[in-house]
Amino acid sequence: MDIKTYMKEARAVTDTRLKELLPAETDYPEVIHQAMAYSVFAGGKRFRPMLALAACETVCGDWKPVLDAACAMECIHTYSLIHDDLPGMDDDDYRRGKLTNHKVFGEGMAILAGDALLTYAFEILSGMADDTNSRQIVTIIGEVSRASGTAGMIGGQVVDIISEQTKPTTELLHYIHHHKTGALIVASVRMGAMLGGADETQLAALTEYARQLGLAFQITDDILDVAGDASKIGKPVGSDEKNEKATFPALFGLEQSRVMADEAVQAAVAALEPFGEKADMLVQLAQYLLGRES
Amino acid sequence: MDIKTYMKEARAVTDTRLKELLPAETDYPEVIHQAMAYSVFAGGKRFRPMLALAACETVCGDWKPVLDAACAMECIHTYSLIHDDLPGMDDDDYRRGKLTNHKVFGEGMAILAGDALLTYAFEILSGMADDTNSRQIVTIIGEVSRASGTAGMIGGQVVDIISEQTKPTTELLHYIHHHKTGALIVASVRMGAMLGGADETQLAALTEYARQLGLAFQITDDILDVAGDASKIGKPVGSDEKNEKATFPALFGLEQSRVMADEAVQAAVAALEPFGEKADMLVQLAQYLLGRES
Numbered sequence: 001m002d003i004k005t006y007m008k009e010a011r012a013v014t015d016t017r018l019k020e021l022l023p024a025e026t027d028y029p030e031v032i033h034q035a036m037a038y039s040v041f042a043g044g045k046r047f048r049p050m051l052a053l054a055a056c057e058t059v060c061g062d063w064k065p066v067l068d069a070a071c072a073m074e075c076i077h078t079y080s081l082i083h084d085d086l087p088g089m090d091d092d093d094y095r096r097g098k099l100t101n102h103k104v105f106g107e108g109m110a111i112l113a114g115d116a117l118l119t120y121a122f123e124i125l126s127g128m129a130d131d132t133n134s135r136q137i138v139t140i141i142g143e144v145s146r147a148s149g150t151a152g153m154i155g156g157q158v159v160d161i162i163s164e165q166t167k168p169t170t171e172l173l174h175y176i177h178h179h180k181t182g183a184l185i186v187a188s189v190r191m192g193a194m195l196g197g198a199d200e201t202q203l204a205a206l207t208e209y210a211r212q213l214g215l216a217f218q219i220t221d222d223i224l225d226v227a228g229d230a231s232k233i234g235k236p237v238g239s240d241e242k243n244e245k246a247t248f249p250a251l252f253g254l255e256q257s258r259v260m261a262d263e264a265v266q267a268a269v270a271a272l273e274p275f276g277e278k279a280d281m282l283v284q285l286a287q288y289l290l291g292r293e294s
Numbered sequence: 295m296d297i298k299t300y301m302k303e304a305r306a307v308t309d310t311r312l313k314e315l316l317p318a319e320t321d322y323p324e325v326i327h328q329a330m331a332y333s334v335f336a337g338g339k340r341f342r343p344m345l346a347l348a349a350c351e352t353v354c355g356d357w358k359p360v361l362d363a364a365c366a367m368e369c370i371h372t373y374s375l376i377h378d379d380l381p382g383m384d385d386d387d388y389r390r391g392k393l394t395n396h397k398v399f400g401e402g403m404a405i406l407a408g409d410a411l412l413t414y415a416f417e418i419l420s421g422m423a424d425d426t427n428s429r430q431i432v433t434i435i436g437e438v439s440r441a442s443g444t445a446g447m448i449g450g451q452v453v454d455i456i457s458e459q460t461k462p463t464t465e466l467l468h469y470i471h472h473h474k475t476g477a478l479i480v481a482s483v484r485m486g487a488m489l490g491g492a493d494e495t496q497l498a499a500l501t502e503y504a505r506q507l508g509l510a511f512q513i514t515d516d517i518l519d520v521a522g523d524a525s526k527i528g529k530p531v532g533s534d535e536k537n538e539k540a541t542f543p544a545l546f547g548l549e550q551s552r553v554m555a556d557e558a559v560q561a562a563v564a565a566l567e568p569f570g571e572k573a574d575m576l577v578q579l580a581q582y583l584l585g586r587e588s
Binding site for chain 2: 023027028029031032033036079083086087088089102106107108109110111112114115116118119120122123125126127129131134135137138139141142144145146148149150151154155157158159161162
């Protein structure tokens with residue numbers, strides 16, 4: 001299958017399932033459910049769910065076992081964006097070309113909508129358990145909470161904040177990205193692998209793929225912020241530079257950053273070798289990343 | 295045992311375990327762990343953990359099986375206070391007589407500290423699982439997430455916010471309190487019962503106890519806000535009235551509110567009858583509530 005078709009289908013099944021899993025916008029108290037849905041359905045690429053689905057399919061030939069967990073990851077990703085955009089954090093008015101949550105629903109409701117999505121992710125994960133798989137579900141809940149907490153995503157956000165206006169180092173840059181975006185990407189791939197029934201060797205290979213992919217994803221994100229098309233990425237170009245954020249282009253220059261992204265994608269693809277053709281979509285996803293425009 | 299001694303001991307074991315479970319303040323990135331610890335150890339009464347411990351002890355004679363879960367509830371309670379105090383929510387400078395989290399660590403860090411404590415609660419809960427109890431742990435994770443989400447605590451906060459400056463009704467008041475504070479109190483008691491090995495009848499009895507106790511707790515809280523001693527409750531008296539919040543004294547008057555709190559405590563105690571003397575501490579806790587000054 002062609003990667004664009006695969007991505008479109010993965011987005012569609014994720015969106016359909018997210019609508020089923022999340023409280024209806026007509027459920028009392030309506031405004032919080034509307035605020036949650038507003039940001040969840042604001043046009044995200046579903047990159048993390050897609051990785052979870054493709055990893056699961058690579059291992060067992062089916063994405064269904066991981067679908068709900070993939071939706072939980074999207075809830076966590078969305079909550080982090082809502083809170084990141086708040087006046088007390090990055091103070092952004094637009095995200096993906098749409099008004100940010102707090103600009104539409106007010107600051108208090110945006111804080112609660114983020115809190116609710118984070119909470120809901122764990123409700124979704126716990127809802128996947130039955131009499132046979134509880135040990136595995138609780139292991140995944142543990143991995144997801146670590147990947148989202150101060151040893152993962154939140155840790156990356158904290159270091160990002162405290163490092164502003166200081167000269168970025170390679171070490172710092174890697175810490176921020178490995179934690180801020182890398183941890184959730186790794187967790188997404190690993191949950192797909194685990195729920196697909198991966199053995200230890202397969203899990204290790206997919207974890208390495210995810211690490212390299214996360215790095216490539218972040219480098220291309222930084223490159224797009226410098227050299228991208230504002231109308232495609234949905235935010236002003238150059239906002240990282242304005243905020244003096246630690247980025248790959250700032251530290252290594254644009255050309256060297258492109259080489260690094262390319263090398264990370266190659267390493268990601270190399271890690272998939274044991275899976276042969278079964279990993280086709282994961283290979284194509286990694287290569288697609290390099291050429292993306294948003 | 296005397297209730298004050300019991301409360302002191304329950305607080306001590308909870309605090310000791312919370313210190314062990316939470317990341318050390320010296321762990322990188324330090325500031326977020328300091329912000330988390332600041333609010334967790336800001337002098338809370340540990341009311342929810344205490345209820346979990348006492349419920350567990352009532353059922354099986356030991357509080358140890360629920361200790362970690364009780365600490366997770368305190369993390370969730372603390373996160374909700376940090377976010378409640380934010381400028382975008384209640385905008386409070388003081389809590390329990392100390393500066394609020396965002397006044398000390400800044401708004402961005404306070405948002406992240408709350409997020410981290412909520413996330414950490416689920417890491418603690420998942421960490422309780424072993425080969426024999428995973429089904430039960432995942433059930434508890436489900437109950438805790440529902441009690442904390444839009445069908446529970448967050449739902450109550452939302453209705454509290456959207457109902458400000460409107461005339462409170464009895465129905466609205468009960469909705470807010472049943473959700474905003476009641477849900478976590480019920481979840482705390484139920485996790486203690488479940489991890490203590492309660493059968494269905496015992497679980498139902500303790501759930502009813504918790505519902506009535508939660509109501510009594512909220513009514514006395516509202517009464518203290520009107521008629522309490524500011525130096526003991528750690529915030530200015532009359533702040534609810536100033537914010538035109540829906541409260542029991544505002545709707546029923548002070549005297550009738552006291553009668554209602556008394557009736558709720560009697561109903562709570564009546565629900566414990568099947569346990570006989572084993573429920574002594576839960577009985578005393580309910581009675582203590584009525585006479586509390588903070």
